[in-house]
Amino acid sequence: QKEVEQNSGPLSVPEGAIASLNCTYSDRGSQSFFWYRQYSGKSPELIMSIYSNGDKEDGRFTAQLNKASQYVSLLIRDSQPSDSATYLCAVRTSYDKVIFGPGTSLSVIP
Amino acid sequence: NAGVTQTPKFQVLKTGQSMTLQCAQDMNHNSMYWYRQDPGMGLRLIYYSASEGTTDKGEVPNGYNVSRLNKREFSLRLESAAPSQTSVYFCASSEGSVGKTQYFGPGTRLLVL
Numbered sequence: 001q002k003e004v005e006q007n008s009g010p011l012s013v014p015e016g017a018i019a020s021l022n023c024t025y026s027d028r029g030s031q032s033f034f035w036y037r038q039y040s041g042k043s044p045e046l047i048m049s050i051y052s053n054g055d056k057e058d059g060r061f062t063a064q065l066n067k068a069s070q071y072v073s074l075l076i077r078d079s080q081p082s083d084s085a086t087y088l089c090a091v092r093t094s095y096d097k098v099i100f101g102p103g104t105s106l107s108v109i110p
Numbered sequence: 111n112a113g114v115t116q117t118p119k120f121q122v123l124k125t126g127q128s129m130t131l132q133c134a135q136d137m138n139h140n141s142m143y144w145y146r147q148d149p150g151m152g153l154r155l156i157y158y159s160a161s162e163g164t165t166d167k168g169e170v171p172n173g174y175n176v177s178r179l180n181k182r183e184f185s186l187r188l189e190s191a192a193p194s195q196t197s198v199y200f201c202a203s204s205e206g207s208v209g210k211t212q213y214f215g216p217g218t219r220l221l222v223l
Contacts, residue, residue: 008150032209043200043214044153088152092209097168100145102152 003027004091004101012107019076021087021104026070029094033065033072036088038103044088048074079108112136114215116201122221123191131186131218133201141204142184143168143212144176146197153200159184160207191222 004025013019021035032051036044050056050063050072062075072091076083089101114135123129135142140161145153145168155168159178173195175187184203188195199218204210 004152034211043217044212045214046211049211090153090212096207096209097155098209098212099155099169100153102150 002101003093003099004089006087006089006101006104008102009105010107011104012109013079015079015081015108015110017079019079019083019106019108021074021076021089021106023072023074023089023091023101024070025072025089025091025093025099027091027093027095028067028070030067030070030091031094032092033063034090034092034098035061035063035072035074036090036100038086038088040085047087076106079106081108081110084108114201114203114213116199116215116218118218119216120219120221122223123188124223125192127191128187128189129191129220130188131199131201131220132183133185133215134183135201135203135213136182137203137205137213138181139203139205139213140181141207141210142178143202143204144174144184144186145200145202146170146195147200147217148197156186156199188220191220193222196220196222 038044086103143158144156157176201215202212
């Protein structure tokens with residue numbers, strides 16, 4: 001089992017819809033969770049971090065964390081073509097390493 | 111602030127050649143990292159440095175060496191390049207300990223023939 005798993009996609013949603021990106025992790029003691037966005041040919045940049053169970057909202061983005069289910073998700077409301085990118089989930093494990101998932105490719109169709 | 115800078119942007123090597131990838135950050139961050147990114151594999155940690163003077167292996171350290179020259183600079187060396195090291199290499203830094211938000215450089219595309 002990989003330590004951090006994501007659906008590779010591509011995930012296609014129409015403009016204005018909600019995009020839902022999912023991530024699961026294997027280390028139950030993981031403490032910190034991050035979502036990075038990476039445009040094609042560019043470097044990753046942080047969108048959100050989340051540390052506690054529940055939802056965290058920032059503009060059109062909502063991160064959801066469920067430690068019991070070892071699951072973290074990112075919702076993008078009112079999706080825009082400019083949201084088309086690869087989204088990387090990263091997890092800080094209990095042994096103090098940050099592990100990245102393989103990423104989910106999102107395409108927002110105008 | 112330039113953030114995290116990397117040189118070179120692109121490099122072609124022949125099998126067996128050596129090279130050093132340079133990385134520098136001007137954010138006074140303690141931790142620095144080297145990753146490689148291959149299609150479908152996400153980011154894989156090669157080496158990291160939690161503070162000046164310390165380095166630790168990551169997930170895929172074989173074939174690489176690193177030097178934390180000072181707080182600003184963290185270099186990655188390929189002693190004898192192999193085609194399997196063809197990849198995009200990213201340097202990153204974070205404030206404080208490992209696990210904080212990481213800031214990435216623009217990347218180096220390396221092709222080993």
